[in-house]
Amino acid sequence: MLLNKRNIDFCCSLDIGKNTRDQRIKMRTDKLSLVSRFNNSSERKRTYTRLKKMSQKEFKQYRAQYIRNDEGKPYGKALLIRRKKKHSPVLLRIDYSPINRNTGGIRLDFHPQHMAPKKIDHLLSWIDRRLGGIFNQLLARAWVTQIDVAIDIYNCKLDDYIWGLERSGKTAYFNKENGFPGIRIGSYRSFLHFLCYGKVDANSGRKLVFRERAKFININFDEYQQFLRIEARYRPNATPTSKNGNALMLAHILEMRNPFERLRVYTKDLGDELLERGYLYTLPNAPSIAEMKRYMIEAMQCSRLPRKVDRLIAEHEIELFDKRTVWTQWSRCVAQLSGIFSIASVFCVHKSVHTEKME
Template identity: 35%
Template sequence: MLLNIKNIETRPSINAGKSFHKHELKMRIDKVTLVSNFLDKNEKKKIYLELRNCNKSQDNIYTITHTKLKEGHPYKKAINIFSREKFPALLLHIAYSPVNKNTGSIRFDFRPQHVNDNQFKELIRWMESKFGSTIIKTITRSWITQIDVALDMYDCKLKDYLWSLKNASASEYFHHKYGLPGLRLGSIRSKINILCYEKIYIRRGEFYSLQSENGLMEVTNKNHKHLLRIEARVKPKITSNKIKGKSLLLKEISSMDNPFLRLVIYSNQMQGELIKKNYLRYKLKTNDVSVIKKKMKKRSKLSRHSLAVIEQNEIDLIDRDNVWEKWKLCIRRLEYLSQEC
């Protein structure tokens, strides 16, 4: 079958145990966005000069491209740093020259999933040699504006369960051509939204041997592992009462709250029980609980009894506390970065 490369996973992640239904669990950070301010005009001038001139000398380690950002973007200029391999991976996007004064001076979008620990350290050392030690110091005092945490459930598909996000009504189902199905829970403007989408895992050696064209790959082996990625996209804030609402600093990343606590998973039997009790007329082609609730509301208000049926079908699929104990392993690279000064 033809499959979008974005639906293929090739990188290993950190083991996070098993679900209560025996799915193998793996976790990692997929992306982290850091923003920082310059200490003075000299620091700004020095870093901007290095960024503008960074690809004038040939580099055999990474590919560097310059980008003029579109109107409406908070920054005017950016550079992209890609790996040098058959399928280049974006490792780092640096945006600078903010449009508004209230926007942070510089933004770093790291994609740590594309490298191992040693390769990440090599990237940081390369940055220091290319842009100078000042830019590393700028990163160490940065704050986190968004972090994407991926929890993978192997041998699991979206249709196996019903999904919901506490205190969120917005959701969106998607299934693009040559892709696999997925579901967004929550608004992209919220503090947290969760994406649940399917991928298949292919080892890198085999992945490189497959035929590909225009971002599509011909996958003939039907024995590849299927996985469901539960990706929490979080805009972390400090939750202690003294400084509640302040952005989380990079050096405080270990104290980030567990983003999977608001995820609610239900048994597929729920719709059948709602139909039996006449709260739902027929089974909907959805695995989104918010869609089911909206359909029920069209008939009558959600009663205490109908909500009880929904709650009774909630299942304890993942030991969230046990999974989150692996967070300290996920952040090793970023802690290394926060200490490099």
């Protein structure tokens, strides 16, 4: 059977145990976007020149592709770094030459799921040499603009439950051709939203063969394990110079607040009970508590739901996984980032020690 390539996972995640339903849980960091700054114009100019030259050279293990960004993007130029091997995914995207003076001098989009810790360290060392030793300093000064944390629950499907996000009424359902259904809960513009969708673990069966440009892959579902991905996309809307002082520095990423705290999961039979009691006349296509509430408010012609309905909804909330226990594994995920995090934290400690000595 054909399956959309987006619903097939070729990467590895950390095993972090099982939930009370004996479903295996895995966890990983899927994307890490950073912005950093230069201390002066000469530092910036040297780095930009070296970045441009990287795309003009041949390297043994990596390919560096220079591109010009479309109009409207915050940066004018970018460098895409892949392994030398054909069809290798992008490991790191470096955007530079900001259009706005208030934008950070350089942005780094890492895709750590494609690299083991040793491979990450090799890539960082390679880039640092190419840029004349400044790359590690850029990591030390960097702050997080987006981080995606994925929880994978095996033998679990989207439609097994109803999904919600505390203090958010935005939701969107999608079901693409030859793919598994998915849902976005929360707004793209918010600092936190979730994507929940089904995937197949390509590492659990025979090696899949496909063409890089092929959109679909022929797969026998009986040979592979399936899981539900719950992906938290956290976008701190702050810089080191922000008045609120809420910037998440790369060096302090271990202190990040648990993004899964606001996730809400309800039993599937909540919909049937709302229908039986006449609070709902039809179920929305999306397994979304926000959509159900919107349908009920329209049907009741009221601005907010009665307390008896809110109580009924609350009675059907469940704990799909222990959020606190899962988040205790965050340090293991950060450890998988290896040098991306350790370089920043080491530089931060050295800077702190140096400051104390001066005082």
